[in-house]
Amino acid sequence: MANMNSALLALADPTRRAVFERVARSPAPVGDIAKGLPVSRPAVSQHLKVLKEAGLVLDHAEGARRIYRIDPRGLGPLRAWLDQFWGAALDAFAADLEAQAKDDKDDDHD
Amino acid sequence: MANMNSALLALADPTRRAVFERVARSPAPVGDIAKGLPVSRPAVSQHLKVLKEAGLVLDHAEGARRIYRIDPRGLGPLRAWLDQFWGAALDAFAADLEAQAKDDKDDDHD
């Protein structure tokens, strides 16, 4: 499912996120991905399955190899969800500045 | 730790994400947050602790209550990390379009 929940869940694990980052850099077969990681090849295969179900990567057979690449639509919902709170974060930042200014005024005993 | 790893890990859990969304909407004490959720108050308190250590929320005492609000700096690293792969996703999308066009035309390659 390519919703934001599964995407967030998939990217939470450091190893799986490393797999995703590797695939995002450039498409690669499973073996190559596993070579650059401290886990076994089946582990990478399992991570790729999760990433695929989360809509973050795509795969296609190429002979005996299976090439994984980033799924363009995967990061969309996640980014949209994040931006939803970007405004709230900025508002909070503005409120912080205001409160800080008030504090400075209160604390101006020499 | 206010890095992107802990932020991603904190937001992965649906309940904890609901807590974060509630806090982001408007600052509130723990009891009020727990009222709108299907888990106990201690559970909310634990989630808030994780969110706080991830740099996603801030708290300040207000009498016996403890008001939690969003931490403006929390989403920054996460958003930055996400944008790092936004370009790769767009590139992949462009590659998809190109491949599709090639398929449609059944043309030989560039």
Added chain:
DNA sequence: AGTTCATGTTAGCCATTACTTACCGTAACC
């Protein structure tokens, strides 16, 4: 001081999960 309200903390339980080893299927070689 004693009581009540609001919250943090601990202990323990249960479900989930990330990992490895072993195995099976498939595709390209000889």
Added chain:
DNA sequence: GGTTACGGTAAGTAATGGCTAACATGAACT
């Protein structure tokens, strides 16, 4: 056909994590 390369799947295990219940802390109020 046999063998080798590549990758997905199953089973079993150790570790993690979220939850509740019980306890501890501290502030406000009478």
